[in-house]
Amino acid sequence: MSEKKEYKLSGMTCAACAMTVEMAVKDLDTVEDVSVNLATERLSLLPKAGFDSQQVLDAVAEAGYQAQEKGKDRLSHVSEEAAMKAQELERKKQELLILLVTALPLLYISMGSMVGLPLPSFLNHMAHPLVFVLSQLLLTLPAVWIGRGFYQRGFRNLIKKHPNMDSLIAVGTSAAFFYSLYSVGQVFLGHHAFVHQLYFESVAVIITLVLLGKYMESSAKGRTSQAIQSLLELVPSQATVIRYGEAVTIDTEDIRVGDIIRIKPGERMPVDGLVTEGQTFVDESMMTGESVPIEKKVGDTITSATINQNGSIDYQATRVGSDTTLAQIVRLVEEAQGSKAPIAALADKISLYFVPIVLSLAALSAMGWYFLAGESLSFSLSIFIAVLVIACPCALGLATPTAIMVGTGKGAENGILIKSGQALEAAYQLDTIVLDKTGTITVGKPSLTDLLPLGDLNRSDLLRLIASAEQHSEHPLARAILAAAEEEGLDLLPVSHFEAIIGRGLSARVEDRQILVGNESLMKEKNIDSSAFQEQLLELSHEGKTAMFVAIDGQLAGILAVADEMKSSSLSAVQELHSMGLEVIMLTGDREETATAIAQKAGIQKVIAGVLPDGKAAAINNLQGAGKKLAMVGDGINDAPALVQADVGIAIGSGADVAIESADVVLMHSDLQDVVKAIKLSQATIRNIKENLFWAFAYNTLGIPIAMGLLHLFGGPLLNPMLAGLAMSLSSVSVVANALRLGRFKMKGYTEK
Secondary structure: OOOOEEEEEEOOOOHHHHHHHHHHHHOOOOEEEEEEEOOOOEEEEEEOOOOOHHHHHHHHHHOOOEEEEOOOOHHHHHHHHHHHHHHHHHHHHHHHHHHHHHHHHHHHHHHOHHHOOOOOHHHOOOOOHHHHHHHHHHHHHHHHHHOHHHHHHHHHHHHOOOOOHHHHHHHHHHHHHHHHHHHHHHHHOOOHHHHHOOOHHHHHHHHHHHHHHHHHHHHHHHHHOHHHHHHHOOOOOEEEEEEOOEEEEEEHHHOOOOOEEEEOOOOEOOOEEEEEEEOEEEEOHHHHOOOOOEEEOOOOEEOOOOEEOOOOEEEEEEEOHHHOHHHHHHHHHHHHHOOOOHHHHHHHHHHHHHHHHHHHHHHHHHHHHHHHOOOOHHHHHHHHHHHHHHOOOHHHHHHHHHHHHHHHHHHHHOOEEEOOHHHHHHHHOOOEEEEEHHHHHEOOOOEEEEEEEOOOOOHHHHHHHHHHHHOOOOOHHHHHHHHHHHHOOOOOOOEEEEEEEOOOEEEEEEOOEEEEEEOHHHHHHOOOOOHHHHHHHHHHHHOOOEEEEEEEOOEEEEEEEEEOOEOOOHHHHHHHHHHOOOEEEEEOOOOHHHHHHHHHHHOOOEEEOOOOHHHHHHHHHHHHHOOOOEEEEEOOHHHHHHHHHOOEEEEEOOOOHHHHHHOOEEEOOOOOHHHHHHHHHHHHHHHHHHHHHHHHHHHHHHHHHHHOOHHHHOOOOOOOHHHHHHHHHHHHHHHHHHHHHHHHOEOOEOOOO
């Protein structure tokens, strides 16, 4: 599978821009899939054979925008982007101050007399008409200059037949400006009646209000990415590294794999690595949710951004820069924030045709009033400008991505990594949750509870043989047996011919004895009679323990059982999932009796037991075939196929890397309560998107007819172009502000204020 490519875009102002760029890049033969996100100003694509990045840059430039390929160092480029956005925001603020200084006097001169405000005698339109009109022209020029980007981008895209929001602003304000300029010429020629046909104040105020809206929008959008910024702040900017036997302080970004890093109490870990000297306790709560500090000694792993508590250690860097655990989390959050939810498809399609339709409506309504209703050119021009200015597709383009940015960011703050907008929407539609048992419902650290020998061997000798056979096994049950042998101080014997029999047990030769350890299926397969322990088998299973038989040289030698403690949060999490109307199913390889006992403790009514690792995906497929929209929650390597098969795959963060890579949602804190939180967060986010889309559509559905003067037909007021500009700006700001409400999402319930 090809690696995704990402590009930073500039020059986009509305949903129509995003769709234009997307279509331009989609036309390239070497591109598989393309997605452009207006809120994050990011283009992501999947390349095909023969891909050349320059083709993408050229296609974007041809469409009228600029693109820059993003580097792989996530931590540095995010910081650089944040700094650039801060500079851009400050520039917009300074431009707004200039606009306010010129637009307010312009409004006073042009409209002061209408509301009874006194004007200086030299500005009296009766006594000094030329001064009156020229002063307004001069005060309008700064707005035209500061807003020149609207004209550059707007007319360029109009010529390229890809009109956007800038095109609407450019056409509308240009019409007002040049008509006013014509009136100035008429006044200069002595036709003083034209002093009442100036629209300079509309030009300046519309540009001011639009740029004010853009400033507020940018400021709000900056807050939507605070989650990434807060993650980045966890990395220390500098670190102490041992070079040539001396401790030197260097920038974190200069650390290389193999460097030895010295950490003092209270310092954060700059990169991932392995302890080479010393002993300490490390606070890993930001990664695992575990509040108790974890002891670290030589050979133990260190994770970036965790906090050293009370000891000093040296550790060797194993993963640096964009390869660290924290950088991978940032990558996941960034990709999620740049993704689209299927719910956005309708808005994307509409935005493609929206601007041409608005241009047509503006022209038709203006001509209708002029030719059919017999209104003046000035009146018709006012209608034309109002329709163009009020109909901004920004709100449509921002409705989905801003909510996804805030929702996924909020999840990341709480250790819930949602990988895409698709996963968010799919989680919203779930009706069933399938839970793996080991490591998901239970702690995943089973312990040996029972060992009953049969025959001449005593308990210790039998345990030594079993533990010796299990020492090459990766199964969690093997670790429980080995831990029991270690506690009893038993020396292990040499092993040969070890074979793991998937889903059933193992076979190994210990010294001169053939050892089999496994379930009833393995015993039947090897023609070993296990009837002597059938009563104990049922009894242990009903207690929720996993029982296994032991055979030596083809003869039954004993039965043992291990139990895995249920997580303290499992019962409450299952109860809350039920209260949300979700069906909860446990999927496990355990025998029916053992699985049922654990399920009852966890409050789960339905159990699918005895499923071999390679059958889990098939079990999920069968449930989907019955019409269920389901999430699979698991943490093991054998859960990966099922995670991929499910509508939403949810991986417990402490699990295997392959399970995490296969999942749509990663729970860093390994707590089943986070499944509840993730689903509630998805519900709140999709609800927020629907609200945004409703208001974006409602705004345009109501605003455009009013601007066209339909109310005026029935004696109602006309919409002033300046008020249209204000309404347009506030529509975009309101959508972003509504998305920011997700920042108040409470993980035990969503409260709206």
